[in-house]
Amino acid sequence: MSSDYELSDNEYYDEDDDEMMYEDDDGSASEMDVDFKITPSAKPKSYEIEYESLTQPQVEKLITQDVEDISGIFGVEPDVASLLLRHFNWNKERLIEKYMDNATAVSVAAGLALPEKAEPSSSRSRSTGSSLGLGIRRATRRNTAEQPKSGKTKILERVSPPADDQPFVCPICFDDSQTKTLSLSCEHKFCSECWNTYVTSKIRTEAEHWITCMAEDCKLVATDEFVKSALKDDAKTFARFQELVVRQFVSCNKNLKYCPYPSCTHTVSCPAGASKSALTTIVPIVSCGANASHKFCFGCAIDADHRPVVCGVAKMWLQKCQDDSETANWIKSNTKECSKCQSTIEKNGGCNHMTCKKCKYEFCWVCMGPWTEHGTAWYSCNRYDEKASIDARDAQSRSRASLERYLHYYNRWANHEQSAKLSVELYAKTERKMEEMQITSDMTWIEVQFMKKAMDEVFKCRMTLKWTYAMAYYLAKNNQKELFEDNQRDLERAVEELSELIESSIDPESALALRQKVTDKTVYVQKRNEIMLEDTANGYLEERWNWNIAVDGFDEPAEIAI
Amino acid sequence: MDARLRRVNKEITDCKNDKTSKIRVELVDNSPFHLIGSFLGPEGTPYEGGHFEVDIVIPDSYPFQPVKMKFITKVYHPNVSSASGAICLDILKDAWSPVLTLKSTLISLQSLLCSPEPNDPQDAEVAKHYMTSRASFEETAKYWTHIYAGGPGATKGAKVVTATDSASLDEVVMAGLEKAHVDKFEALGFDRSKVIDVLRRLNYRGANVAKLNDDRIVEELLR
Numbered sequence: 001m002s003s004d005y006e007l008s009d010n011e012y013y014d015e016d017d018d019e020m021m022y023e024d025d026d027g028s029a030s031e032m033d034v035d036f037k038i039t040p041s042a043k044p045k046s047y048e049i050e051y052e053s054l055t056q057p058q059v060e061k062l063i064t065q066d067v068e069d070i071s072g073i074f075g076v077e078p079d080v081a082s083l084l085l086r087h088f089n090w091n092k093e094r095l096i097e098k099y100m101d102n103a104t105a106v107s108v109a110a111g112l113a114l115p116e117k118a119e120p121s122s123s124r125s126r127s128t129g130s131s132l133g134l135g136i137r138r139a140t141r142r143n144t145a146e147q148p149k150s151g152k153t154k155i156l157e158r159v160s161p162p163a164d165d166q167p168f169v170c171p172i173c174f175d176d177s178q179t180k181t182l183s184l185s186c187e188h189k190f191c192s193e194c195w196n197t198y199v200t201s202k203i204r205t206e207a208e209h210w211i212t213c214m215a216e217d218c219k220l221v222a223t224d225e226f227v228k229s230a231l232k233d234d235a236k237t238f239a240r241f242q243e244l245v246v247r248q249f250v251s252c253n254k255n256l257k258y259c260p261y262p263s264c265t266h267t268v269s270c271p272a273g274a275s276k277s278a279l280t281t282i283v284p285i286v287s288c289g290a291n292a293s294h295k296f297c298f299g300c301a302i303d304a305d306h307r308p309v310v311c312g313v314a315k316m317w318l319q320k321c322q323d324d325s326e327t328a329n330w331i332k333s334n335t336k337e338c339s340k341c342q343s344t345i346e347k348n349g350g351c352n353h354m355t356c357k358k359c360k361y362e363f364c365w366v367c368m369g370p371w372t373e374h375g376t377a378w379y380s381c382n383r384y385d386e387k388a389s390i391d392a393r394d395a396q397s398r399s400r401a402s403l404e405r406y407l408h409y410y411n412r413w414a415n416h417e418q419s420a421k422l423s424v425e426l427y428a429k430t431e432r433k434m435e436e437m438q439i440t441s442d443m444t445w446i447e448v449q450f451m452k453k454a455m456d457e458v459f460k461c462r463m464t465l466k467w468t469y470a471m472a473y474y475l476a477k478n479n480q481k482e483l484f485e486d487n488q489r490d491l492e493r494a495v496e497e498l499s500e501l502i503e504s505s506i507d508p509e510s511a512l513a514l515r516q517k518v519t520d521k522t523v524y525v526q527k528r529n530e531i532m533l534e535d536t537a538n539g540y541l542e543e544r545w546n547w548n549i550a551v552d553g554f555d556e557p558a559e560i561a562i
Numbered sequence: 563m564d565a566r567l568r569r570v571n572k573e574i575t576d577c578k579n580d581k582t583s584k585i586r587v588e589l590v591d592n593s594p595f596h597l598i599g600s601f602l603g604p605e606g607t608p609y610e611g612g613h614f615e616v617d618i619v620i621p622d623s624y625p626f627q628p629v630k631m632k633f634i635t636k637v638y639h640p641n642v643s644s645a646s647g648a649i650c651l652d653i654l655k656d657a658w659s660p661v662l663t664l665k666s667t668l669i670s671l672q673s674l675l676c677s678p679e680p681n682d683p684q685d686a687e688v689a690k691h692y693m694t695s696r697a698s699f700e701e702t703a704k705y706w707t708h709i710y711a712g713g714p715g716a717t718k719g720a721k722v723v724t725a726t727d728s729a730s731l732d733e734v735v736m737a738g739l740e741k742a743h744v745d746k747f748e749a750l751g752f753d754r755s756k757v758i759d760v761l762r763r764l765n766y767r768g769a770n771v772a773k774l775n776d777d778r779i780v781e782e783l784l785r
C-alpha cells in the first residue's frame with residue numbers, strides 16, 4: 001500500500017487522514033459509512049451482536065457502485081474512477097471535493113496524468129519532512145551530476161541508447177528480439193515479458209494493487225485493464241489483484257472487516273461494533289459466512305471468540321501474559337508430580353480430574369488439591385484467596401503475592417486453553433468410541449452424535465472459561481465479582497463433569513444410560529455457558545463491572561489493587 | 563538465455579567498459595549474482611581518497627526487486643551502520659525501479675557520501691554526532707576513511723587496517739571524542755574503554771558537553 005500514502009500531497013488532505021477511518025466515535029455518520037441492509041433475524045441475545053457476512057462478489061458490487069457513481073459525476077472511465085477512489089482510500093466525499101477544486105492536480109497526484117513539463121518533478125521537496133505517519137518516503141538521493149533527472153526519455157537513453165533506425169531493445173532485459181511492447185500513457189516502453197514479470201511480482205510478492213510504471217521516478221499507475229493485459233492469461237494472479245483491491249476497500253470502511261482466516265475471502269459488515277464507544281458495552285464477536293469456525297472479534301485484533309471479556313481488557317491480559325511468559329512457563333508444561341508419591345504424571349486428556357497411576361491419589365490438575373473437595377458444594381478452585389495477599393507486609397512478599405495472584409489466574413487460563421487443545425486431539429478417539437457404540441449397542445449413527453455434540457460444547461465452554469479468568473484478574477473485588485465467580489465456578493464444575501463423562505470408558509450395558517447422562521449434562525453445560533455470557537453482557541450494559549486497573553472507556557478505578 | 567543472467571552480464575560488461583566513472587564490479591566465486599562493487603570517496607568530502615567496497619547480492623527476482631547492497635569497508639556516515647555496513651537509501655527499498663542498474667545504484671551510494679540525511683539515519687549515534695558537531699563528525703569520518711579505506715594521512719605503504727587488528731587504533735579519535743574528556747573520567751577510576759563507550763553513547767561532543775553534567779556521566783559509568 002505504499003503509493004496510497006506516499007504522497008506528497010499534504011495540500012490535498014487538509015485533515016488528519018491517517019485517522020479518518022477509525023477515530024470517529026459513536027457511529028456518527030462518517031463519510032465512509034455504507035448502508036447495508038441487515039436482515040432482521042431472531043432477537044439477538046445480549047451477548048450477541050448484529051452483523052452480516054458478505055462474499056467477495058457482494059463487496060465487489062459495492063465497489064462497482066462507488067466506481068460508477070464517480071465515473072458518472074466526473075465523466076471519466078470506470079477504470080480511472082477506480083484509481084481515483086483507491087488513491088483517496090475510498091473516501092468519496094473528499095475525492096469529489098478535491099477533484100472539483102483542481103482536477104488536474106488530483107489526477108497527477110493519483111498517478112493518472114503526468115505533471116506539467118514546466119514543473120520539475122520535485123520528489124525532494126515534497127517528501128522530506130512530510131509525515132503523514134504512514135510510509136514516509138524521503139527524497140531520492142541519486143547522483144544528479146551524471147544524470148540530470150528531468151524526464152522520461154533520459155532514462156531510456158541512459159540505460160541503452162537506441163538510435164532511431166535500430167530495433168527496439170528493452171531497457172530492462174536488454175533483449176532486442178522482443179517485438180511486443182507495452183507502455184502506460186507516459187510512453188515508457190518496455191517489453192511485454194518484463195511487464196508481465198513486474199506486475200506478477202508486485203501482486204504476488206508485495207501484495208500491491210497500486211502498480212506504477214517501471215521507469216525511474218515515473219508515478220503513473222496501471223489501470224485494471226492494463227494489469228489484465230500485462231498478466232496475459234494469468235487469471236489466478238489477476239484474481240489475486242482483484243482481491244487486493246477488495247481488501248483495500250474493506251480496510252478503508254470502518255463498518256467492514258476482512259475475515260482474518262488464511263485464504264478466506266469473506267467480509268463481515270458490523271456497523272454496531274464499529275465505534276470505539278460500543279466496545280465498553282459489547283464484545284463484537286462475528287463469524288464469516290464461509291465457515292462458522294471463522295470466529296473473530298470485530299472490535300480488536302484477536303482472531304478468536306474472547307467473550308465474555310471486553311476488547312480492552314482482553315488485550316491488556318494478553319500483553320501481560322506475553323510480558324510474564326517466562327515466569328509462567330513452567331505451568332504450561334504437560335507434566336507434574338503427584339503431590340503424594342512424587343511420580344511424574346502426564347496429562348493426556350482434557351479432563352482435570354487426575355488419578356495417579358501409581359498411588360491412585362485423585363487430585364485436581366489445576367490446583368493439585370484433592371479431587372474430593374472439588375465434587376462438593378465448596379468447590380473453590382476458581383477463586384483466588386485474597387487473604388494471603390492482604391497479609392503480605394513488606395514489599396518483597398507483596399510482590400510475591402502479586403505474582404502468585406497472577407499465576408492463580410494464569411494457571412487456570414492456560415489450563416483451559418491446553419485442555420481445549422487436548423480435546424481436539426481427543427476427537428479421533430471419540431469418533432472411534434462412537435463407532436464402537438454403534439456396534440456394541442443398537443444405536444444408529446445419528447444416535448451416537450451426542451458424543452460429538454458434547455465435545456463441541458466442552459470446547460466452546462473452555463474458551464469462555466479461559467477468558468473469564470482474564471476478566472476475573474482485572475475485576476475489582478466486590479459483590480459483583482463474587483457473583484461473577486459463582487457463575488464461573490458453576491460453569492467450570494459442569495464442564496469438568498461433562499469432560500469426565502466423555503472420557504469415561506463405555507461398556508455395552510450402560511451405553512444407553514451414559515447417553516442419557518451425557519445428553520442431559522450437555523444441555524446443562526450449555527445453559528450454564530449461556531448464563532455466564534448473558535450475565536456478563538448485561539453487566540456491561542448496566543455498568544456493573546468495576547476494574548482494578550484503568551481501562552479505556554470505563555470509569556477510573558476506585559483503588560488500584562495490583 | 564535467462565533474462566536475469568543476460569541483464570546482469572550486460573551490466574557487468576558496461577561497468578568494465580566504462581573507464582570514466584571509476585566504478586568497478588568484481589565477481590565473487592565466479593557467480594554473476596554475488597559481486598563486490600567499489601568506488602572512490604567523493605572529492606571535497608571526508609571520504610575523499612578512500613576506496614570503498616560494497617557487497618552486492620542479486621536477488622532471484624532482479625531487476626524487479628532491488629539489489630541487496632551493504633558496505634564491506636567500514637564507513638562513518640549517518641545513513642550507514644557503523645557496525646554492519648547496512649545502508650539506508652530509498653532506491654534500495656521502495657523507490658527502486660527496474661531501470662536502475664548496478665552502476666547507477668553504486669553512483670547513488672557514492673553521492674550518498676556527499677549528502678548525508680541525518681534525519682533518516684541508519685546509525686543513530688553517528689547521526690547525532692553529525693547534528694551536534696559537524697567539524698568533529700568530519701574529523702572522525704576522515705579518520706575512518708584513513709584507517710579503513712586507505713585514505714590520505716596513511717603512511718607510505720600503510721596497510722588497510724581490518725576490524726580485527728584494531729589494537730593500534732586511536733580509540734578516542736575513532737569514537738569522535740576528545741582526549742581531555744576521556745582522560746578526565748578515566749582519572750576518576752573508570753576503565754578507559756568503558757568511558758569511551760559511555761561518552762560516545764551519550765554524544766559527549768560540542769554543545770552537548772555543557773548539557774551533560776558530570777554526575778550524569780558518572781551515573782551512567784556506574785551502571
Ligand SMILES: [Zn+2]
Pocket residue numbers: 170171172173174175178190191192193194195
Ligand atoms: Zn524486457
Ligand SMILES: [Zn+2]
Pocket residue numbers: 152184186187188213214215218219220
Ligand atoms: Zn512511465
Ligand SMILES: [Zn+2]
Pocket residue numbers: 259260261264265266288289290291294
Ligand atoms: Zn472466513
Ligand SMILES: [Zn+2]
Pocket residue numbers: 283284297298299300301302306310311314
Ligand atoms: Zn475484541
Ligand SMILES: [Zn+2]
Pocket residue numbers: 338339340341342343356357358359360361
Ligand atoms: Zn501418586
Ligand SMILES: [Zn+2]
Pocket residue numbers: 364365366367368369374381
Ligand atoms: Zn482444583
